[in-house]
Every structure is written in C-alpha cells, then in structure tokens.
Amino acid sequence: MARAKSTDAAKRAQRAGPALAFPAPDHDHARCSSDAMAVAEAVCQTRGQRLTAIRRKVLAVLLGSHKPLGAYEIVDRLAPKGPRPAPITAYRALEFLRENGLVHRIESRNAFIACVHTHAAGDLVVFLICENCGAVGEASSDAVATTLANAARSAGFAPKSPVIEITGVCVHCRGRE
Numbered sequence: 001m002a003r004a005k006s007t008d009a010a011k012r013a014q015r016a017g018p019a020l021a022f023p024a025p026d027h028d029h030a031r032c033s034s035d036a037m038a039v040a041e042a043v044c045q046t047r048g049q050r051l052t053a054i055r056r057k058v059l060a061v062l063l064g065s066h067k068p069l070g071a072y073e074i075v076d077r078l079a080p081k082g083p084r085p086a087p088i089t090a091y092r093a094l095e096f097l098r099e100n101g102l103v104h105r106i107e108s109r110n111a112f113i114a115c116v117h118t119h120a121a122g123d124l125v126v127f128l129i130c131e132n133c134g135a136v137g138e139a140s141s142d143a144v145a146t147t148l149a150n151a152a153r154s155a156g157f158a159p160k161s162p163v164i165e166i167t168g169v170c171v172h173c174r175g176r177e
C-alpha cells in the first residue's frame with residue numbers, strides 16, 4: 001500500500017511541474033509535506049537505505065516550510081522543549097538526506113531545504129530564492145544544463161556539481177506588490 005501511495009505522490013509532483021516551484025501561500029502544506037515524506041520513504045526503500053527516526057525527524061523539520069534552515073536552526077527545532085539530540089547526530093542525518101537527494105544545500109544561505117520535487121539526483125536544479133518571503137523554489141531545465149555543459153566543455157573544464165541560485169521575488173510576493 002505504502003508503495004502505491006508513494007508512486008501517486010511522485011506522479012503528482014511530476015505533473016505539478018514548474019507551476020508549483022512556489023506553492024501558493026494557502027496550499028495544503030500538510031499534504032505537500034506528507035507526500036514528500038512518502039517519496040522519501042520510497043526512495044530509501046528502492047535504495048535499500050533506512051529512513052531512521054532521526055533522519056525522518058530532520059526531514060520533517062525541513063518539510064515544515066518551503067524556507068531553508070541553517071544547521072543550528074534544524075537542531076533547535078528537533079527538540080523545541082526537551083533535550084536536544086547531539087548536533088553531530090543531526091548533521092549525519094542531514095548528510096544522509098543530502099546524499100540521497102532528499103535535501104538540498106542552498107550555498108548562498110548556508111542553509112538546507114527539503115526537496116519536494118521528484119527529479120533525478122544528478123539533475124541540474126536552479127534554485128530560485130525569494131528575497132521577500134524567503135521561500136526557495138526549484139526549476140530544472142534541460143536546456144540550461146546542456147548550455148552549461150557545453151560552456152564548460154569548450155573551456156576544457158570538467159564540471160562536478162553545478163550550483164545555480166537566483167535571488168529575486170517569487171510569483172506570490174510579486175502578486176502582492
């Protein structure tokens with residue numbers, strides 16, 4: 001059953017496409033985050049990895065919003081009241097999530113964001129960072145990826161992990177201007 005649900009979530013996410021790079025402020029975020037958690041479970045299952053309690057908790061913290069959180073903020077939110085887990089435990093979980101493409105690092109913010117899109121781990125992702133509300137959207141474009149690969153190749157350069165982050169104003173904040 002879990003598998004069927006995850007597949008649905010993946011399909012929905014794929015269908016959503018670029019229009020949902022920035023979900024509307026009044027979108028059903030509970031569903032959005034539970035879908036993403038289901039996708040994460042499916043990804044781990046496929047790879048024979050375990051989404052342990054701490055990994056799940058870290059991902060849940062990041063799925064709390066579409067805004068990036070710094071490593072310290074993540075640790076803080078893991079245990080708002082009770083005793084905090086050792087930061088190293090949280091960082092290891094974060095590393096696992098990154099390696100499996102479930103979380104992205106936003107370099108310019110030194111922060112992390114849960115990936116609510118389903119794209120291949122190696123896909124070039126353009127991060128769109130709203131300076132107004134802080135939300136981060138993802139756009140992926142084969143054309144951009146090809147252009148960059150060609151530019152690098154013509155410079156005799158072997159690119160490893162291209163990072164593209166664009167700051168600006170998201171569609172919802174623009175609508176409010």
Ligand SMILES: [Zn+2]
Nearest residue numbers: 023029032033
């Ligand atoms: Zn959402």
Ligand SMILES: [Zn+2]
Nearest residue numbers: 115116117138
């Ligand atoms: Zn992503």
Ligand SMILES: [Zn+2]
Nearest residue numbers: 130133170173
């Ligand atoms: Zn915005």
